[in-house]
Amino acid sequence: MKKLFLMIMLSLPFIVACSDDDNEMKVDLNNAVLQFIDSRYQGAKLRSSEFESNGLLEVEILHEGKVKDLYFDSQSKWVYTSWDVRQNELPQVVKSAVAEAYPDYRIDDIDFIERETIEYYAVELDKGKLSIMVYVSPEGEILESTTGEPGAKPVISDAVRHFIDEHYPNARITDYGYDANGLLEVDIIDGVIEKDVYFDSNDNWVQTDWDVPVDNMPDAVHKALADNYPQYFIDSAEYVERPNGVVYYEIELERVGGAEIIVNVTPEGEVLK
Helix, strand or coil: CHHHHHHHHHHCCCEECCCCCCCCECEECCHHHHHHHHHHCCCCEEEEEEECCCCCEEEEEEECCEEEEEEECCCCCEEEEEEECCHHHCCHHHHHHHHHHCCCCEEEEEEEEEECCCEEEEEEEEECCEEEEEEECCCCCEEEEECCCCCCCCCCCHHHHHHHHHHCCCEEEEEEEECCCCCEEEEEEECCEEEEEEECCCCCEEEEEEECCHHHCCHHHHHHHHHHCCCEEEEEEEEEEEHHHEEEEEEEEEECCCCEEEEEECCCCCEEC
């Protein structure tokens, strides 16, 4: 029995350890993670580990005098590493590129990001109440920027890509950008269905939705609408998935005379308030 228990525990990607100290290892790291850290960041000292709200494992290390945050997915694969950069450490070519492209902004915060295929500086700029993030290569090339406003073109993080790969393995990304609420909207085709996947500024999944034919909605949904909104007819419907297993139909109803309302109904026919 002890051997069986040991084999089961060794097969788990990570083992969660209870701790109230933010600077302690809340997650026991497996060999794959430890070997990666040892090979890429030789001589690093482990400081803390915990799971982020987006499901990534964050491991904080001390390496070459800098505190660095490493992120791993559920398969123990390294996603990226980031660490703070002081303004006086920022290469002059990067400073010049930012100053030329954004002369009215001031630098508020800087991180250096290492990913599998690219490295860059993430520079947060402020102008009054407006904040933007600019991504600049070490050679001073501005890669992309994000204002969190409609029309701005973001960088899709590896965390977002991993979420899509894990939850929609057959999907391909067709477009992306910010919506009117500042959320990152990633358009995918999952099989033959076009879906919109939304993430907040911390790469946390907010929801996924897609259009559904009215006739494909369950009978319970149609009955709920007929009972509660007899004067209205269905104009359009979307299926919505949210965290914690919450799903519902978001239905636009119209009434003769032009009045429109949005109603959310679960597949079981419960009208959500």
